[in-house]
Amino acid sequence: MTKLFDFKQVFTNIPELMEYLPITLELALLAMLIGLVLGLLLAIIKIKEIPVLKQLAAFFVSIIRGTPVLVQLYIVYFGVPMFCKYLNQRFGTSLAVASIPGFAYAVLALGLNSSAFSAEMIRSALMSVGKGQLEAANALGMTYGQALRRIIIPEAMTVALPTIGNSLISSIKGTSLAFTCAVVELTAQGKIIGGRNYRYFEVYCSLAIIYWLVTIVIEQILKIVERKLAIPEQVENFAEQQDEAQMGDGI
Amino acid sequence: MSLIEIRDLHKQFKGNVVLDGIDLAIEQGNVIGIIGPSGTGKSTLLRCLNQLEIPEKGFLKLQDKEIDLSSRKNKKEILELRQNTGMVFQQFNLFERKTALENVEEGLLVVQKKSKEEAREIALEELRRVGMTAWANHYPRHLSGGQQQRVAIARALAMRPKLLLFDEPTSALDPEMVGEVLDVIRQIAAEGYTMLLVSHEMAFVRNVSNRVIFIDKGVIVEDGTPGQVFHYPQNDRTKEFLAKMHMLEMEPEYSI
Numbered sequence: 001m002t003k004l005f006d007f008k009q010v011f012t013n014i015p016e017l018m019e020y021l022p023i024t025l026e027l028a029l030l031a032m033l034i035g036l037v038l039g040l041l042l043a044i045i046k047i048k049e050i051p052v053l054k055q056l057a058a059f060f061v062s063i064i065r066g067t068p069v070l071v072q073l074y075i076v077y078f079g080v081p082m083f084c085k086y087l088n089q090r091f092g093t094s095l096a097v098a099s100i101p102g103f104a105y106a107v108l109a110l111g112l113n114s115s116a117f118s119a120e121m122i123r124s125a126l127m128s129v130g131k132g133q134l135e136a137a138n139a140l141g142m143t144y145g146q147a148l149r150r151i152i153i154p155e156a157m158t159v160a161l162p163t164i165g166n167s168l169i170s171s172i173k174g175t176s177l178a179f180t181c182a183v184v185e186l187t188a189q190g191k192i193i194g195g196r197n198y199r200y201f202e203v204y205c206s207l208a209i210i211y212w213l214v215t216i217v218i219e220q221i222l223k224i225v226e227r228k229l230a231i232p233e234q235v236e237n238f239a240e241q242q243d244e245a246q247m248g249d250g251i
Numbered sequence: 252m253s254l255i256e257i258r259d260l261h262k263q264f265k266g267n268v269v270l271d272g273i274d275l276a277i278e279q280g281n282v283i284g285i286i287g288p289s290g291t292g293k294s295t296l297l298r299c300l301n302q303l304e305i306p307e308k309g310f311l312k313l314q315d316k317e318i319d320l321s322s323r324k325n326k327k328e329i330l331e332l333r334q335n336t337g338m339v340f341q342q343f344n345l346f347e348r349k350t351a352l353e354n355v356e357e358g359l360l361v362v363q364k365k366s367k368e369e370a371r372e373i374a375l376e377e378l379r380r381v382g383m384t385a386w387a388n389h390y391p392r393h394l395s396g397g398q399q400q401r402v403a404i405a406r407a408l409a410m411r412p413k414l415l416l417f418d419e420p421t422s423a424l425d426p427e428m429v430g431e432v433l434d435v436i437r438q439i440a441a442e443g444y445t446m447l448l449v450s451h452e453m454a455f456v457r458n459v460s461n462r463v464i465f466i467d468k469g470v471i472v473e474d475g476t477p478g479q480v481f482h483y484p485q486n487d488r489t490k491e492f493l494a495k496m497h498m499l500e501m502e503p504e505y506s507i
Contacts, residue, residue, distance in 0.1 A: 130344070133345075136406075139340075139407075140333070140361075142361055151346050231392060238387035238388045
């Protein structure tokens with residue numbers, strides 16, 4: 001009689017699944033990157049209240065937040081090729097639809113999804129930086145872009161870091177839907193293994209363990225980064241050469 | 252010829268008129284103390300000069316160049332104007348994530364595109380001038396209010412502005428720290444910098460400035476030497492204001 005639950009199988013699955021971890025991580029990180037860049041753009045549009053773009057951004061965020069990721073993946077996977085075909089027919093271009101890998105669709109869909117959720121978080125982080133610092137930067141003659149890059153974003157980063165961590169974790173878990181776009185990543189491979197030996201339950205247990213461990217590692221990395229970014233509690237006094245240090249004493 | 256000429260400056264906030272036609276010619280070497288009741292537009296005047304506020308109307312002449320302060324289109328001129336003016340804020344506004352040294356270097360590196368070595372050299376020189384060399388590696392959160400303000404002054408000085416704007420530099424400070432900041436400002440004034448100083452420290456304004464203007468309800472009602480304005484004010488509103496202030500100064504804890 002076969003065993004009801006093959007405990008050993010849970011662990012023997014892991015090495016084979018691990019081969020697909022890089023794809024999962026690549027998907028998550030690229031989607032995250034798109035999400036942050038686009039999210040920053042959306043946030044700035046909202047903060048600066050740029051007409052027209054502001055309404056477009058709000059519309060985009062509303063759609064993305066109002067539909068499931070799975071549906072978004074399908075729409076991108078089927079919609080983009082259809083759009084390319086339309087362009088080819090209409091304008092006689094020769095966009096090679098078939099040569100676009102599923103991976104690209106998955107990254108695009110997950111990235112767009114993450115951007116809508118990042119936008120608000122980035123906006124609140126940017127707003128948390130005191131207005132005075134922006135004024136000071138402006139008073140020095142910096143442009144808004146320079147102030148953003150040099151002063152506002154570095155400080156907003158530390159505020160946003162915990163939430164960025166959250167969205168990275170949810171973006172990793174979002175990749176488990178990428179099979180929709182014919183991308184074989186962790187979960188997809190798990191389903192393939194399950195289909196091979198009908199030990200679906202065991203393979204899902206293996207997957208749970210892997211995702212959990214990856215999340216723990218990311219949490220630890222974030223903690224280290226957070227500590228690195230923190231302003232130190234104590235700093236040594238500045239000492240130039242002896243004679244100069246003496247000149248610096250008092251006013 | 253005047254260093255900077257301000258003509259017909261008007262600014263209101265949602266119907267509340269704050270500046271109602273300011274004309275002011277600033278000469279090289281002027282240390283102008285700006286006094287007046289709260290809410291009369293003293294700070295707004297400074298903030299309009301470097302375009303942190305955009306007035307409804309107003310012109311500024313700097314080096315034969317006339318700038319329309321009310322325009323939102325002249326980005327290049329605004330940047331140039333800001334590079335020629337240095338601002339010291341009431342709330343210091345240091346960059347929180349940068350050390351004192353980096354705070355002073357920032358404008359030199361990003362705006363003036365100086366080399367790292369050169370920026371560092373200038374920054375250290377300015378920190379030394381305000382007596383903050385030992386604290387160069389410290390972050391703003393490690394510093395007291397007075398120390399932060401001294402770094403902020405060094406940051407403004409490092410840009411070698413033609414005109415320094417002090418917006419109530421000691422109003423946010425604990426009383427025992429006011430002195431150290433005033434000492435630095437006094438020293439800078441003595442070095443011949445041209446500056447506008449908005450302050451409620453009447454005795455200090457009288458000592459340090461060589462010209463005093465009194466603003467009330469958005470207009471300049473008195474303009475003269477400290478001796479003229481403080482001892483022989485012409486306008487009734489100035490007299491009234493100074494009378495109140497003198498009453499305050501009678502109390503010993505307000506002396507500097």
